[in-house]
Amino acid sequence: MSLIIAYVGKKGCVMASDKRRIAYFGNNRQALEDELYDGSITTDDELMKRSKELDVPIKITDDADKLRIVGNTVRGEVSTKGSHETKRKRIYGTTNGYQIVELIGSETKSRNAGEKGIILFGNDFAKKQAETLIQRRWKASHSLRLMGDIFEEILGEIAQKTPTIGKEFDVLIQQPKFNPSEAQKHLNITIDADIKVLTKYRQQLTEEMIQKTREIELANKIIDEGPVGKVDSIDGKMIEVKLNEKTQAFNFNWKPLAGPNQKVMMFADTDDIKVGDKVIIKDEVLCLKRNKSPLSCNIILCSL
Incomplete structure (x- = not known):
């Protein structure tokens, strides 16, 4: 988990965040996370070493965009990916004004509002470090830009003590003219719209996953050996082939073109073709069974 530091008040909103993301692979993830989040592991090298000892492969990246401008608000998000759903805290x-929203997938689990304050998202170790440093350095009289600079410095110092925080940072500021009532009204509209975008995105991902699964299933049914159909008509070297009862045809985007007992176009390299000739695939080559003359087509042939 990363660290996000946010100030919200009458001056506006400023947020700072690192860009680190850690992906875990393996069954002993919890043991590694426990050591990581209690401050026992202090450097990237120690983290890599411990991950090998616990047999938990990890991937560290420092290019995640955890802050974003949405309407007249700044949105900060930390997320945890589970085996089935992604948990988000925004x-x-x-x-x-501000609102804190917790989601599982695109379903809202909690939503709480406030008017002002300094809000921290992150693991307990990082948040405790941040609280101490903020108390020493932050003043309400500071400008938003100076607050952003201070928050970025704090992130940098904490990154020296824990590999949960990366060394690349983002700082975003918004300062529209809202009173508390206007702020909450704007937040409600903005958040509702933003969650709808997330819902639509997840639906699109689901549809894409279903399509990919279907494509994999069809790819496993591509015929590389066996009967396909028989020649139904001939026009020079262009022939019409009637598929047998166990064969179907798709284009290269996996769109259905012909089902069993329907006809498809193929092309021959020989004039020695007869109506009724059987079409087969032999050693992954499409050909006539009678004389092994090769055929070509711009389709994918699959079994049912």
């Missing part, structure tokens, strides 16, 4: 901040 803060939306603007002048004189």
Whole structure:
């Protein structure tokens, strides 16, 4: 988990975050996370070494965009990917107001509002470090830009103590003119719309996954040996082939072109073709069974 530091008040909203993301692979993930989040592991090298000892492969990247401008708000998000769903915790901040939203998938589990304050998202170790440093350095009289600089410095110092925080940072500021009532009204509209976008995105991903699964299933049915059909008509070297009762045809985008007992076009390299000739695939080559003359087509032939 990363660290997000947010200030919300009458001056506006400023958020700072690192860009680190850690992906875990393996069954002993919890043991590694426990050591990581209690501060026992202090460097990237120690983390890589411990992950090998626990047989938990990891992948570390420092290019995640955890902050984003949405309408007149700044949105910060930390997420945890499970085996079935992604848990997201978001803060939306603007002048004189913020809301914290927790989601599983695209379903809202909790939503809480506030008017002002400094809000921290992250693991307990990182948050405790941040709280101490903020108390020493932050003042309400600071400008938003100076607050952003201070938050970025704090992130940098904490990154020296824990590999949960990367060394690349983002800082975003928004300062529209809202009173507390206007702020919450704007937040409600913005958040509702943003969650709808997430829902649509997840639906699209689901549809793409279903399509990919179907394509994999069809790819496993591609015929590389056996009967396909028989020649139904001949026009020079262009022939019409009637598929047998166990064969179907698709284009290269996996769109159905012909089902069993329907006809498809093929092309021959020989004039020695007869109506009724059987078409087969032999050693992954499409050909006539009678004389092994090769045939070509712009389709994919699959079994049912």
